[in-house]
Amino acid sequence: MAISKLLFLLLLFLPFLSADVVPSDIYLLSCGSSSNSSFFNRVFVGDSLKPAPGFLVAGRSVAVSNRNPPPDSTSLYHTARVFTRASSYKFNLKKNGTHLLRFHLSPFSALEFDLHSANFTISANGLLLSNISHVNDSVIKEFIVRIDANVLEIEFEPVSGLGFGFVNAIEVFSAPKELITDNGAKLVDSNGVREYYKLTSQVLETKYRINVGGSKLTPLNDSLWRTWVPDEPYLVIKSAAKLASTFQAPYYQASGATREDAPDIVYMTAQQMNKDITVLGAKFNLTWKFPLDSNGMKYLVRLHFCDIVSFALNQLYFNVYINGYPAYRDLDLSSLSSRLLTPFYFDFIVDSDGSGNIQISVGPSDLSSSLGYNAILNGAEIMEMVRPRGMFSETEKKKRNSWVIVGPIVGGFVGLCLVFAAILALVCKRRKKPTPRRAESAGWTSVQAYAGGSSDSKLSRGSTLASFGPNGYHNLKIPFTEIQSATNDFDESLIIGSGGFGMVYKGVLRDNINVAVKRGVPGSRQGLPEFHTEIAILSKIRHHHLVSLVGYCEEQSEMILVYEYIEKGPLKKQLYGSVVSPLSWKQRLEICIGAARGLHYLHTGFAQGIIHRDIKSTNILLDESFVAKVADFGLSRSGPRLDETHVSTGVKGSFGYLDPEYFRRQQLTDKSDVYSFGVVLYEVLCARPAVDPLLDREQVNLAEWALHWQRKGMLEKIIDPHLVGKINPSSLKKYGETAEKCLADYGIDRPTMGDVLWNLEYVLQLQIELPIEPSEPVDVNESNFPTSTATHPSDLRRHSDEG
Numbered sequence: 001m002a003i004s005k006l007l008f009l010l011l012l013f014l015p016f017l018s019a020d021v022v023p024s025d026i027y028l029l030s031c032g033s034s035s036n037s038s039f040f041n042r043v044f045v046g047d048s049l050k051p052a053p054g055f056l057v058a059g060r061s062v063a064v065s066n067r068n069p070p071p072d073s074t075s076l077y078h079t080a081r082v083f084t085r086a087s088s089y090k091f092n093l094k095k096n097g098t099h100l101l102r103f104h105l106s107p108f109s110a111l112e113f114d115l116h117s118a119n120f121t122i123s124a125n126g127l128l129l130s131n132i133s134h135v136n137d138s139v140i141k142e143f144i145v146r147i148d149a150n151v152l153e154i155e156f157e158p159v160s161g162l163g164f165g166f167v168n169a170i171e172v173f174s175a176p177k178e179l180i181t182d183n184g185a186k187l188v189d190s191n192g193v194r195e196y197y198k199l200t201s202q203v204l205e206t207k208y209r210i211n212v213g214g215s216k217l218t219p220l221n222d223s224l225w226r227t228w229v230p231d232e233p234y235l236v237i238k239s240a241a242k243l244a245s246t247f248q249a250p251y252y253q254a255s256g257a258t259r260e261d262a263p264d265i266v267y268m269t270a271q272q273m274n275k276d277i278t279v280l281g282a283k284f285n286l287t288w289k290f291p292l293d294s295n296g297m298k299y300l301v302r303l304h305f306c307d308i309v310s311f312a313l314n315q316l317y318f319n320v321y322i323n324g325y326p327a328y329r330d331l332d333l334s335s336l337s338s339r340l341l342t343p344f345y346f347d348f349i350v351d352s353d354g355s356g357n358i359q360i361s362v363g364p365s366d367l368s369s370s371l372g373y374n375a376i377l378n379g380a381e382i383m384e385m386v387r388p389r390g391m392f393s394e395t396e397k398k399k400r401n402s403w404v405i406v407g408p409i410v411g412g413f414v415g416l417c418l419v420f421a422a423i424l425a426l427v428c429k430r431r432k433k434p435t436p437r438r439a440e441s442a443g444w445t446s447v448q449a450y451a452g453g454s455s456d457s458k459l460s461r462g463s464t465l466a467s468f469g470p471n472g473y474h475n476l477k478i479p480f481t482e483i484q485s486a487t488n489d490f491d492e493s494l495i496i497g498s499g500g501f502g503m504v505y506k507g508v509l510r511d512n513i514n515v516a517v518k519r520g521v522p523g524s525r526q527g528l529p530e531f532h533t534e535i536a537i538l539s540k541i542r543h544h545h546l547v548s549l550v551g552y553c554e555e556q557s558e559m560i561l562v563y564e565y566i567e568k569g570p571l572k573k574q575l576y577g578s579v580v581s582p583l584s585w586k587q588r589l590e591i592c593i594g595a596a597r598g599l600h601y602l603h604t605g606f607a608q609g610i611i612h613r614d615i616k617s618t619n620i621l622l623d624e625s626f627v628a629k630v631a632d633f634g635l636s637r638s639g640p641r642l643d644e645t646h647v648s649t650g651v652k653g654s655f656g657y658l659d660p661e662y663f664r665r666q667q668l669t670d671k672s673d674v675y676s677f678g679v680v681l682y683e684v685l686c687a688r689p690a691v692d693p694l695l696d697r698e699q700v701n702l703a704e705w706a707l708h709w710q711r712k713g714m715l716e717k718i719i720d721p722h723l724v725g726k727i728n729p730s731s732l733k734k735y736g737e738t739a740e741k742c743l744a745d746y747g748i749d750r751p752t753m754g755d756v757l758w759n760l761e762y763v764l765q766l767q768i769e770l771p772i773e774p775s776e777p778v779d780v781n782e783s784n785f786p787t788s789t790a791t792h793p794s795d796l797r798r799h800s801d802e803g
């Protein structure tokens with residue numbers, strides 16, 4: 001274990017790992033050349049080699065070369081192919097999906113042709129990419145195009161009969177799967193900010209790629225061989241900005257950017273507000289202006305961020321504007337990952353402004369304290385959306401992974417490293433000193449604790465649980481002195497958990513009631529409104545399957561919440577901890593049903609619904625009789641109002657359980673809880689963690705692994721060995737299907753918690769009706785449910801409604 005950890009750590013810091021991931025399609029051509037040329041360590045194959053590599057097909061073209069190449073110019077640019085008629089190159093593709101196409105144009109004067117005066121178009125599979133004329137300097141034109149075809153034909157066509165086209169080099173390669181996605185981009189204009197869905201079907205031409213606060217990066221520094229340039233020339237007021245940089249490599253997390261989105265070094269430098277030039281607490285924006293020649297086009301603006309300037313979480317809140325329109329308000333990067341130094345990018349779709357520029361500004365938000373005013377930007381990319389013309393496959397295909405991994409072992413390690421990085425981040429976070437959270441609109445804490453553990457005392461339910469009088473929750477008040485004595489003055493040995501807000505202690509109240517005591521960092525009053533919100537919400541929640549609030553304390557600048565203590569602790573421990581006797585299938589189903597009831601109540605039972613946000617097997621506690629109780633509402637928040645469909649929010653939750661749609665779109669609905677619950681369902685069946693970095697790569701993520709077997713109809717291959725032969729096949733089938741539906745890619749396709757509940761009850765009935773476990777004889781006639789196998793969940797629902 002220790003050795004493999006070390007191995008992971010080592011691999012984690014090997015910077016070239018991402019370079020081991022190679023695109024499945026990759027063609028590099030040196031045009032007009034009868035030899036190979038090397039360009040930034042890559043070999044470009046001469047298109048005039050003998051025997052011919054065979055990419056050049058129809059048309060009429062000649063190879064030309066520069067007789068007097070400038071000294072220290074790259075040999076790649078000493079030759080070119082000149083097209084005097086429409087001519088094409090053809091490339092066989094292995095993968096559909098997004099590809100990068102690059103055309104190197106470096107004009108020179110050859111005997112018959114002055115390449116500067118070329119006038120031609122470039123198309124890809126009949127789609128016009130670019131009109132090119134008057135190439136005065138070397139340029140690399142880069143296009144990001146989705147190609148769903150087995151062959152890519154790139155055509156160069158002179159504009160008139162006397163004109164000609166040319167190219168020095170061509171790059172074609174498949175892009176990583178997540179480079180361009182259909183979810184998450186926001187359209188920003190005078191009408192506000194809206195979702196934009198069809199990004200992958202757009203043809204994008206790169207206009208700017210900026211390493212803000214850093215130096216020029218060459219293809220050697222980038223796993224997709226991109227070039228990044230410094231931002232200085234585009235800063236409107238240079239003195240307003242101050243460089244920021246770090247030596248620490250960024251922490252990539254599942255919710256954020258990947259190494260392929262931008263190299264580490266882009267995230268390790270930034271520009272921030274130069275606070276030396278003005279009085280303390282003055283607010284101003286940093287603005288960059290990018291000239292674009294064409295009007296009336298739409299642009300993809302991809303902004304890269306990584307908080308390298310803060311010393312603690314929730315210090316940096318800033319606004320992002322594009323062309324003066326608010327694009328992202330109150331951006332708190334640390335809240336997106338509960339971690340500093342985590343890279344993120346955000347995609348915005350904008351028009352150029354009236355004068356053909358794009359302006360990007362960042363400035364401090366009102367949520368930051370005056371001392372903390374700051375704003376950063378680490379990188380920016382601006383891509384023009386080329387108007388598609390001609391035929392092009394617009395079919396809405398599911399995106400496919402167009403990358404292959406060199407060697408499954410290396411690939412596995414890459415995956416594992418990412419997983420491990422995330423886990424490491426979590427572990428570090430837990431060890432860190434508690435940091436007070438500044439006001440986020442709701443949710444006082446992000447506690448990772450559970451009110452569990454092994455204890456011999458029992459909670460006599462209802463005895464001290466306060467009742468609610470006409471004074472609301474005020475009779476839940478507990479004097480600080482009582483909490484002090486209950487926790488032996490916050491004895492460290494009684495700590496059973498910790499979170500961003502502070503510690504959780506086990507305590508015993510005067511009447512011998514065991515409690516879990518959650519204490520905010522003393523003296524920090526910043527979360528006061530949230531503390532009140534949490535009490536207000538929790539005090540209204542009373543449910544057999546939800547952990548109850550016993551009381552709270554708010555005196556001597558303390559903010560403390562007191563919960564009932566739950567005997568057997570987290571479900572996780574009972575599933576694959578060092579348990580004495582494994583839970584039976586029926587017990588597990590009853591636990592799932594209980595938890596589902598609790599969640600169903602949260603979603604529908606309370607005024608506007610509450611979204612838990614952190615459903616996982618450590619947050620489902622079991623009491624002395626294995627009754628499930630959902631715990632830890634630290635991340636919960638009120639759901640959308642009736643007139644809204646979602647809550648926009650920073651992504652929170654736990655690795656392995658997070659709804660993928662939620663982290664793409666950052667919109668919270670109760671279907672995010674359904675997703676997490678689906679992971680718990682598979683966890684209960686397979687008795688293994690949601691994420692297990694020590695397993696083979698394809699097994700690391702339980703959701704993926706279980707869905708793989710579910711879809712093959714062979715779920716029984718991966719179930720807990722203790723359950724083998726004990727589950728009725730129809731019960732297992734229904735259970736697997738229910739979990740699968742919870743894990744649907746889109747929230748809209750997932751069942752509600754109510755549906756999940758009915759389905760689980762049906763699963764239980766199927767098990768009871770057709771028992772396999774001989775130890776559980778069941779008299780079918782005693783069952784309240786119809787015995788016919790034609791029982792339909794809707795029958796069950798009707799039945800339950802009656803009962």
Ligand SMILES: *[C@@H]1O[C@H](CO)[C@@H](O)[C@H](O)[C@H]1NC(C)=O
Binds near residue numbers: 036043044045046
């Ligand atoms: C050119 O490069 C290709 C691909 O790397 C290689 O297969 C070929 O042998 C090289 N040819 C020459 C003449 O160097």
Ligand SMILES: *[C@@H]1O[C@H](CO)[C@@H](O)[C@H](O)[C@H]1NC(C)=O
Binds near residue numbers: 387
């Ligand atoms: C190229 O030129 C043609 C005709 O001049 C025009 O219709 C087309 O929109 C142009 N396309 C691009 C990508 O500039």
Ligand SMILES: *[C@@H]1O[C@H](CO)[C@@H](O)[C@H](O)[C@H]1NC(C)=O
Binds near residue numbers: 163
């Ligand atoms: C390119 O060709 C088009 C169409 O013949 C013409 O309108 C345009 O002026 C030409 N551009 C150059 C730079 O020659």
Ligand SMILES: *[C@@H]1O[C@H](CO)[C@@H](O)[C@H](O)[C@H]1NC(C)=O
Binds near residue numbers: 134135
């Ligand atoms: C190239 O130079 C010509 C003439 O000097 C100019 O008209 C043209 O706009 C320039 N082209 C570019 C792309 O800068």
Ligand SMILES: *[C@@H]1O[C@H](CO)[C@@H](O)[C@H](O)[C@H]1NC(C)=O
Binds near residue numbers: 095
């Ligand atoms: C890519 O898409 C095309 C057209 O939809 C299809 O004919 C082809 O089989 C696909 N190729 C692969 C490798 O999936």
Ligand SMILES: *[C@@H]1O[C@H](CO)[C@@H](O)[C@H](O)[C@H]1NC(C)=O
Binds near residue numbers: 215216217218
């Ligand atoms: C970019 O790569 C080159 C060659 O590997 C290296 O010398 C240089 O330091 C790198 N630049 C940065 C900013 O990392």
Ligand SMILES: *[C@@H]1O[C@H](CO)[C@@H](O)[C@H](O)[C@H]1NC(C)=O
Binds near residue numbers: 284323363
């Ligand atoms: C920053 O720019 C935006 C958009 O132009 C503007 O609304 C805002 O007032 C500016 N903030 C400051 C502090 O100047």
